[in-house]
Amino acid sequence: MTTQAATHPVEHRPAPQKRPKMIADGVLGMLIFVFTEIMLFAGFISAHAIVRSQVAGEMWPPYGQPRLPVQETAVNTAALLLSGIVLIVAQVAFKKGAVRAKVPLLIATLLGAFFVFSQGTEWTALISEGLTLTSSTYGGFFYTIVGAHALHAIAAIGGLVWAFYELHENRLTSAKLGTVAVFWYFVVLVWPVLYVKVYL
Numbered sequence: 001m002t003t004q005a006a007t008h009p010v011e012h013r014p015a016p017q018k019r020p021k022m023i024a025d026g027v028l029g030m031l032i033f034v035f036t037e038i039m040l041f042a043g044f045i046s047a048h049a050i051v052r053s054q055v056a057g058e059m060w061p062p063y064g065q066p067r068l069p070v071q072e073t074a075v076n077t078a079a080l081l082l083s084g085i086v087l088i089v090a091q092v093a094f095k096k097g098a099v100r101a102k103v104p105l106l107i108a109t110l111l112g113a114f115f116v117f118s119q120g121t122e123w124t125a126l127i128s129e130g131l132t133l134t135s136s137t138y139g140g141f142f143y144t145i146v147g148a149h150a151l152h153a154i155a156a157i158g159g160l161v162w163a164f165y166e167l168h169e170n171r172l173t174s175a176k177l178g179t180v181a182v183f184w185y186f187v188v189l190v191w192p193v194l195y196v197k198v199y200l
């Protein structure tokens with residue numbers, strides 16, 4: 001008995017198309033990093049709140065320790081928040097044309113640098129008044145929390161400077177700018193929380 005093999009035409013299917021990524025790899029990686037840093041600062045703030053609540057007579061800062069420059073730091077805070085707003089403008093402008101982002105990106109960077117410089121000036125004054133990392137628990141918490149933020153701010157400003165250089169060299173992409181921006185927005189948005197909890 002013979003059987004005749006049935007032949008079927010081979011279907012030529014189109015190659016699968018790659019779906020565009022909803023979020024760039026760099027931005028996603030930075031978001032994960034920022035999440036871990038939020039946990040770090042949450043730990044700092046929690047420890048600070050516990051120690052502060054246990055101070056006898058609720059005297060904070062402790063007797064003999066200088067008061068923090070609330071009003072001066074409020075000005076610095078406003079500059080930092082404005083920097084974040086200007087960076088949003090830079091991102092919107094970049095989508096319309098890379099060249100349009102140059103000025104707002106530069107302004108955002110300079111405002112961030114002003115914040116760091118002004119905070120450094122305040123630190124110098126506080127140290128001269130006797131508030132140091134080892135002068136008291138109050139000083140220890142202040143320099144640990146605010147110092148950690150300062151390190152993040154300096155690193156983020158470095159990212160903004162790099163983004164500006166890449167823009168100048170016509171190598172900046174939306175993904176690169178977005179990655180740097182996520183880090184800077186974290187620095188900007190975490191600061192008001194630290195200001196309220198540490199300074200007020």
